Amino acid sequence: MAGATYKRVMLEIDGVKFFPVEAKYTLNRQANNVGRRVGESLVGRAYAWVDAAQIDNISQNNQVELWKMATESKDPLHKVSITYYLDDSDKVLSNIEFMGWISVFQYTNPKISNVPGTGGTIGTADAAATGTLSFANLLYLELAVVLDEANVTKHKFTK
DSSP states (O other): OOOTTOOSEEEEETTEEEOOSEEEEEEEOOBOTTSOBOTTOOEEEEEEEEETTOTTTSOHHHHHHHHHHHTOSSOOOEEEEEEEESTTSSOEEEEEEEEEEEEEEEEEOOOEESOTTSOOSTTOOOOSOEESSSOSSEEEEEEEEOOSTTTGGGOEEEO
């Protein structure tokens, strides 16, 4: 995977800036049985998958900072910005800004398959270990978008 120069999407959480492999932003609202909006049911979430082994993109210190944000005992909000770029360039396609917090911090090393000596499919030797994904370590973040009265005006989608 690419390092800090790879620019399809950039995520910044209170000054911790990095380029995830994938970033997803969702916004949804409930509807009643006749299709009308249910008041105060607007929910926003952001999801990010980061190649944690690319320390030129997301340093170990920044990973620790994100973990600290995820484990805070109080309820502070963090300024979040997700910038999507057009064609891996500097041209911004869209930007989402909101106040939020890290609701899921998951660190994993993806499963290894086809381990030598475990057999394999008929007619193959399965002599090499291969990862199901091309990541040694994967950091997954889920962010809650805070849309209460005090913060809804800080929730923006721009080009």
